[in-house]
Amino acid sequence: MQSFIQYRKFSLAVRKQVQEDREKAVFCLSPELHIPESLVRDHRRTSLSSSTTCPAENTAEGLERANSATSARTQYSKRHTVGHFLTGIHARDRTTNEGKGGIVFVVNWEGDDDPLNPRNWGVAYRVWVTLIVASIAFVVGAASSTDTGILTQAAAEFGVSEVVESMTTGLYLAGFGVGAVFAGPFSETFGRNAVYISTMVIFMMFIMAAALAPNIGAQLAFRFLAGAFGATPLTCAGGSISDMWPSLEKTFAFPMFAISAFGGPVLGPVIGSYIMNIGTWRWSEWIILIISAFVLGLVVFFQPETFPPLLLQWKAKHLRDETGDHRFRAEIEIMHISLWMRLKIALTRPLKFALEPIVVLMTLYMTVLYIVLFTFLDGYPHIFQKVYKTSQGLTNVIFTVPWVYKITKECFVKQSFVPEVRLWFAMLGAPAIPISLFWMGWTDYASISIWSPIMASVLFGYGLICIFMTAYMYLIDSYEIYAASALTFVTFTRYVTAGGMTVVGVPFYNNMGPHWTLTILGCISLLMVPIPYVFYKYGHIIRRRSQYAVSWN
Incomplete structure (x- = not known):
């Protein structure tokens, strides 16, 4: 509309x-x-x-x-x-x-203040559009983890182990990785809104199919396909943020999106757990479907198109109609690139970033954190239900994610902007991950107050938000026109790897126990802590030697 x-x-x-x-x-x-x-x-x-x-x-x-x-x-x-x-x-x-x-x-635009340019829309309107985009990220993120809250009941109905049932989460994440590869080319050809609407409709169809699945095989297949189509709106959502907000304003705009995108996987188990009070485990999928329908309505009726090349293409078409002159062309229309060629570029260019130090290390860091996150969620029943005897619903509400953000506009005013400025909050959040894991792992005893692991969870959420929020902005500012390819490599690797590793989470806790499992996760995350500090110190040197990165200074 x-x-x-x-x-x-x-x-x-x-x-x-x-x-x-x-x-x-x-x-x-x-x-x-x-x-x-x-x-x-x-x-x-x-x-x-x-x-x-x-x-x-x-x-x-x-x-x-x-x-x-x-x-x-x-x-x-x-x-x-x-x-x-x-x-x-x-x-x-x-x-x-x-x-x-x-x-x-x-x-092109009439000028720097052209009101048709998404970056010149009013701040309140851009915030509203950003919140709609964030709601898309929230619902597809929530769908990724909602099944972790109903593993026991779903596994019992299908007559399989909880390890097999946990593959519904792993395959959904693997589908995310596959779908992310195709998101960019489709959005650059048809625009953001066409991708949002079409893929969310298909996503909802497969979520409904997963709710009606007659056996474990069907459920796993439908969850994978739902992940593949759910990845497209999630990936394009980051593009919409970049369409509307310039670098400085992105400092306070991107967290609105990042927190929702991260809050989805966190609240997914809450939805899954409490839904057992009103029906079977299948209602966890039905609730996701209902929320998705509401979000789809917001997109259809209130979401404007934000992709500038497509908007200029609209303008060029109107100029041709108004003047009768066929020579008016948007830049992307002058040399036509077919969808197949865009897909070919999208599938091959990200592979070139496998040799980029910034991309490789950030991919490694975020992949490890995603593995830690979903393994961490798998361990909540072990930590709270078995030790502190909490209910299934309360167990998943305990994981709260605080968000602490302070606008650093003064930093941009006082000095020339460089992408490494984005890493400031990552450096604050990085130590919080291993500290929270060690804290929870060695205070998880019935003789110690339940508030100890709760506060450790808060610290864990704070660290994750700081890292994910700044890592994405750092990659976008470091690679600019190649950012889509860099993020495609990061997204594909992170989700496919994390999807495979989440399956080992349940047996890990069963065999090792929560104390040693969290300790091992803490040690792994501890190895990743120096990464933002290294890039903050030497990132400008690495970018100068890169074939694709931008040298700001």
Whole structure:
């Protein structure tokens, strides 16, 4: 709905711009450009009674230039003249690889303050749109972990072990990794909204199928497919944030999205656990379906398109319709790249980032943290139900995720911006992960207050939010135009690896116990702590030697 209204706004804005700039185009022409006599005569008649912005319009010099322009016969049409003088239009010849056709009018924004540009929308409206995008991240994230809260009941119904049933989470995450590869090319071809709506509808279909699954095989297959289609809106959501918020404003805008994206997996087990009070385990999927339907309604009725190249493509189409000149083209239209070619690039370019130190280490770090996170969630029944005898529902509510964020605008004002500034909160959060794991692992006794592991959980959530929030912004700022490929590599590797490792979480706790399991996880995460500090100190050197990274300083 909003996209349709937005499309109409572009039409009205283009019509208004053409009408306003047409007179300017007539009267401000240089002598060497010629226009039809009738057009000059019409303009001369109106210019004497109204003011324009042309510097010489009401002077003898201006009239002389107009007369000079009409003195010779010309082959140029009125539409050609308008093409040269419309604000935000750059006239140039096609390059060799852009094919034949001579001159092309490249369509861009009218200026830095063009209200059609998503980055110039009002702050309140951009916050509203960001919250809608964040709701998408929340629901697909919640679906990833909701089954961890009902493992016992689902496994009993299908007659399988809890280890087998835990594969519903692992395969969902693996589907995330696969789906993320295709998200970018589709969103760059069809726009963000088309991807949001179409993939969320398919995602909901497979969530419903998982709720109706007659056996464990069907449930695992449907969960994998739900993950694959759920990854697309989640991946594109980060793109929408970048579409609307410039680097400085992204400092306070991105956490709104990141916290929701992270809060989904955390609250998923809560949904799964408490749903047992009103029905069978299948209601965990039904609730996700209901929430998804609500979010889909928000997207359909209130979410505008934010992808700038597509918006400029709309503008170019309206200019062609308004002027009758087919040479108005958005940059992405000049040299057409098919969807198949975009997919080919998307599938091959991320592989090149396997040699990028920044990408490799950040991928390793976030993969380990995701393994720790989902293994950590698997251990909550062992930690609280078996030790402190809490109920199944209360067990999962205990995992709360605090978010602590302070705007660091002063840092951007006082010094030149470099991507390493993004790592400040990661450096604060990194030590919190191993500390919280060691804390919980060795205070998990019935003789010690339950508030000890609860506070350890709070510290764990704080560390994860700090790291994930800043790591993504650091990669985006470090690679800019190649950020999508870098994030695709990170996302694919993280989810596929984490999906495989989550299956070992249940037997890990059963065989090792929560004390040693959490200790081992703490030791693994401890090895990752130096990564943000190393990049904060030497990141600028690494970026200079990179083929794809941006050297800001």
